[in-house]
Amino acid sequence: MEKKAKKQSFMINVSIILLAQIAVKILGMVYRMVITNIGGFGDQGNGYYSSGFQVYTLLLAISSVGIPNAISKMTAERNALGDYKGAHKIFKSALALFTIVGLIGTFLLFFGADFIAQTIIGLPKTKYVLMALSPSILFVCVSSVIRGYFTGMDNMQATSNSQVLEQVFKCVLTILIVYCMAKITIFPDDPDSNAAALAAGANFATSLATVLSCLYLFVFYKKRKKAIWKKVRGTTVPTIQKPLGAMFKSILMISIPISLGAIISAINRIVDTATISRGIQTAFSAMIPAYGNTAAIINPTISQLEEEAVRLAGVLSKSDTLINLPIAMNIAFATVLVPSISGALAVGNKKEASEKVTYSLLISILLILPCAVGYIALAQPIYQILYPNAQLGYDLLQISAVALIFIALNQTISGSLQGIGKIYAPATGLLIGCIVKFILNVILIRQPQINIYGAPISSIVCQVISFSYGFTVLSKQLSLKLTLGKYVLKPLLAAGIMGGVALGVYKAAILGLGALISSAFILNLITTLLAILIAAVVYFILVACFRILSAHEIEMLPMGRKLLAVLKKTGLYK
Structure with a gap:
């Protein structure tokens, strides 16, 4: 009976995060759809928006992505042992540490925006997009600590509520800011610069939304402070006896390896941005003779080639927006698996941990497969509905749908590996895949007949490699029993x-x-x-x-x- 209750509690937690993630991604899709169809934004604005956002994602991964999983893992272990005082000590130490880390990340992005835009991305106009995003790093770091603490204490409301609220603010503010800026037309004689300005405005809305979400989390904690301290003072088991410096080290030892997977994923996206920017320019230069004798085409300026690269990156980013929606349904398992498996293993229950992993993998497969197949079957009409003013790129969604299957499975496997303590394994598999992706991107995108399609093709290979590595490690550790018919053929x-x-x-x-x-x-x-x-x-x-x-x-x-x-x-x- 107790075992059944634990499983149901696990699925209730998954459901809470699942619903929150679905709401977050639907809202994200709504505002991306709306701003893409606003005059002056389009695929060009999407290109600048996504290019800047990918660099921001990397800094965010370094500074904060590992935090919620690390804190939830550590607090879940203390919670399972009844050490509420130790769990709260972890929370306070993490809050101090990552406030400093967040401040450093914010200053690095703001003052390094020009260098990153020109040297790394190769698109100078993304500078203002990066500067607009920089304040959010601090607030996301702080928010991540609070979310991680409550997740580890088996309370999913902090994560789910704050994420939904943040996305609501982001959705409303992004549409308002871009719409108002589009009405003004900041650069009437330069559509490309105008699109870059609108993208910066859209990303500034993200920063404002993270501030509001962080404020909500502080209120959430304050309302529960009495109950938390009652448990802390009532702790009767031996607690953690570590000085602050040693506590910082323990948190970093867990959060950094967990962050590695997110860091490599972010680098993976920057690989796309950089190789698309340069590769498309090479591909289009090779295609020029086929277009005839127009002087403007035979001798395009660097600016014209950059604009075409940005436009195609924007076309690709539309498929990424749609791919993120089903991934949101699946990320709930990865979020809940880390503390759930850690708690089970902390009391020596390996069988329970194994059952949770196999069940999560099956549900992930049953959720993601129909989404991927649906995208392949109905990509064109979906694009006609969502992007009536910018319909190009539905075939990129069809290719990306294959990668979607393995991205989702990798999420579940990554959460499982982190939960059992194999925190370097997800990053290792993804790193191998990322290296292969970079090589394939350089080769494929430069080919005129392939160009932008090389990016999603190489993503499939990357995700398959990462999945194969992670699944092999996980199977050995937990002796997973998966049948081909139930887990593959029938679905x-x-x-x-x-x-x-x-x-x-x-x-x-x-x-x-x-x-x-x-x-x-x-x-x-x-x-x-x-x-x-x-x-x-x-x-x-x-x-x-x-x-x-x-x-x-x-x-x-x-x-x-x-x-x-x-x-x-x-x-x-x-």
Whole structure:
């Protein structure tokens, strides 16, 4: 009974983070969609926005990404042993340490923006985008410590609420700032500079949102301070006896290796930015003779080539925005697995840790596969709905959808490896993949017939390599028992049939409703939503018919008992 309660508690925590992440990514997709369609922003603004954001992500990874997982892991271990005083000591030490780290990161990005934009990215106009983002590093660092502490104490509200609030602020502020700046038209005679200015405004909204989110977390902590200190004072077990310097060292020893994976992921994206910027210019220079004898094309300026590279980077970033939505559904497992597995292993329960990992992998597969197949089947109509003023790039989404599967699995595996103490393994696998990606990017993007498509192709290879390495290490450590049919063949078959149904319904609906609906946009919207709805129902039925989940596994889902009761009434389960 206790074992069942623990599993249900685990899935409740996953569900809280899951819903928060879905809300965050939907809001993120909304504001990216809106600003992309604002006049003057478009693919060009997207290019500057994403190029600057990738450098910011790297500094953020160095300064803060490992914090919540490290703090949650350490506090979960103390919490499992009843050492609430030790858990709070970890929190206070981390708050002091990462406030300093955040300040350093903010100053580095602000004063180094010009050097980074010109030398590393190769796009000088991203300077102001980076400067606009710099204040957020400090506030994200502080927020990460508070989120990590509450996650380790088995309270997911701090993370979920603050993330949703931050994204709401970001969504509203980004749209308002970009819209107002677009009305003013800062550089009326220079569309490229105007797009860069709008991108800087959009990223400044991110900084404002992180400030507001951080303030919320302080209020959240203050409201619970009495209850926290009651537990701290009531601690009866031996607690951590370490001076502040030693505590800093312990936190860094865990957070740095955990951050390595995020750092390498961020470097991976910068590899894309830098190689796309230079590779596209090389590819387009090679393509020039095919365009005829126009002087402007035969002798393009460096500025023109840079603008084309930015535009194509912006086209690619639209697919990244959509890929992030299903990843958000999956990241909940990685977030909850670290403290959950650490807590289980702290009391010597290796079997429980193994069961949580295999269950999380299965749910990840069942969540991500239909999303990936859906993107492949309906990429073009989705782009026509979301980006009516900038529809290029749907085929990049179709390629990226393959990488999506392995990105999601890597998230779950990474959280599992960190939970069992193999904190360097995720970074090692990703580093190997990143090196291969860099080589492939340099080779593929420079080819005129491949150009921008080389980036998502190399991403697939990178993620497959990272997955293979991480899964091998995890399997050896926990002796995972995964069957080919349950974890691969049946989910693939269900998702494949679903994809065929989605495409078939969409095409049939276009033919059937085309004469009744005059607006092309409304027709596409209705038929795409209809295709997604029917395909989702078909997928659910197929998963049940193939018995991919056992009755016990269904019960572990949120509202799983009610769902199982319905399935039993239909005769699909006994």
